[in-house]
Amino acid sequence: MKVSVIVPVYNVRDYLDRCVESILSQTIKDLELILVDDGSTDGSGRMCDSYSDERIRVVHKENGGLSSARNAGLDICSGERIMFVDSDDLISPYCLEIMTLATEKTGADLVQCGNDRVRGREAVTEAGTGDVRGPVSGENSEILSGRDWLLRKDFKVMAWGKLYRSELFRDIRFPEGRYNEDYAIMYRLVYPLERVALVDECLYHYTVREDSITGAFSEKLLDQLDFMDEKLAFYRDNNEKQLYDNALREKAYYILTCYHSALPVYGRSSEICRGLKDKYLDIYPEVRKLDNIPARNKLSLSLARLRPEAWVGIGRLADKVRGRGRC
Numbered sequence: 433m434k435v436s437v438i439v440p441v442y443n444v445r446d447y448l449d450r451c452v453e454s455i456l457s458q459t460i461k462d463l464e465l466i467l468v469d470d471g472s473t474d475g476s477g478r479m480c481d482s483y484s485d486e487r488i489r490v491v492h493k494e495n496g497g498l499s500s501a502r503n504a505g506l507d508i509c510s511g512e513r514i515m516f517v518d519s520d521d522l523i524s525p526y527c528l529e530i531m532t533l534a535t536e537k538t539g540a541d542l543v544q545c546g547n548d549r550v551r552g553r554e555a556v557t558e559a560g561t562g563d564v565r566g567p568v569s570g571e572n573s574e575i576l577s578g579r580d581w582l583l584r585k586d587f588k589v590m591a592w593g594k595l596y597r598s599e600l601f602r603d604i605r606f607p608e609g610r611y612n613e614d615y616a617i618m619y620r621l622v623y624p625l626e627r628v629a630l631v632d633e634c635l636y637h638y639t640v641r642e643d644s645i646t647g648a649f650s651e652k653l654l655d656q657l658d659f660m661d662e663k664l665a666f667y668r669d670n671n672e673k674q675l676y677d678n679a680l681r682e683k684a685y686y687i688l689t690c691y692h693s694a695l696p697v698y699g700r701s702s703e704i705c706r707g708l709k710d711k712y713l714d715i716y717p718e719v720r721k722l723d724n725i726p727a728r729n730k731l732s733l734s735l736a737r738l739r740p741e742a743w744v745g746i747g748r749l750a751d752k753v754r755g756r757g758r759c
Contacts, residue, residue, distance in 0.1 A: 471495030
């Protein structure tokens with residue numbers, strides 16, 4: 433079973449060697465590594481050309497973003513299975529073997545493995561790789577439908593860390609020029625699947641980069657609200673009330689989280705904050721009727737109609753009161 437590993441590359445010269453080595457060191461050999469240089473300016477593109485392994489295919493293109501690079505890889509891949517690996521991440525040596533065996537033994541269209549985090553360029557210690565010693569079986573898998581997986585709290589929306597049957601991308605591509613592209617397609621891809629396998633081994637190592645900025649508000653985050661509306665429409669059209677209610681609750685929390693992040697940057701009277709408040713008021717009549725929201729959160733969601741920033745403070749106070757009451 434041939435596996436196509438698609439790696440979008442953009443200005444990652446300090447991480448690329450480690451990523452490529454982890455893929456070429458897989459215990460299965462029937463793979464192709466597609467490196468898509470997305471207009472790098474730091475020499476990463478030349479690094480892609482410098483690798484001599486015959487399993488590597490290199491694509492050079494103008495900068496178009498992560499979705500564009502992944503789509504370029506999908507357009508030329510030839511494997512029966514597909515995996516996406518971000519160019520600053522790495523995978524365990526047994527990753528593809530375990531996941532392909534899980535596919536063969538379970539007949540799953542998609543296999544998800546566990547992941548951990550690596551800070552910066554630190555090495556992954558032997559104890560932290562999650563590698564399986566001795567015979568590799570791929571039998572430690574939980575099998576469920578795509579719908580049931582979407583209902584679970586441990587569903588992971590990221591495209592990486594998954595092994596896909598290549599046919600799943602026959603009519604699906606990542607939306608280009610948008611942020612949170614994984615969120616836009618994953619529910620559509622997963623929902624119709626009859627068999628998904630969840631492998632409990634930690635095989636994917638996600639890098640928290642030293643130059644990354646987390647927690648800062650960006651207007652790009654608002655792209656996800658459009659994707660959320662698309663997801664709500666999808667579940668409504670398929671008469672999936674439970675999935676719809678979960679997605680509506682998620683949208684309410686996301687709007688308030690964005691408001692809380694944008695407030696210190698733009699101010700309460702800004703167009704962005706007023707727009708987020710209006711979006712919340714639009715959905716609140718539906719949100720208040722949901723039965724999947726804990727009672728401790730309903731007060732803060734109600735008060736958020738007047739002062740959206742109160743949502744975080746009231747929620748934290750409720751947690752403290754609940755904690756004191758249990759003592």
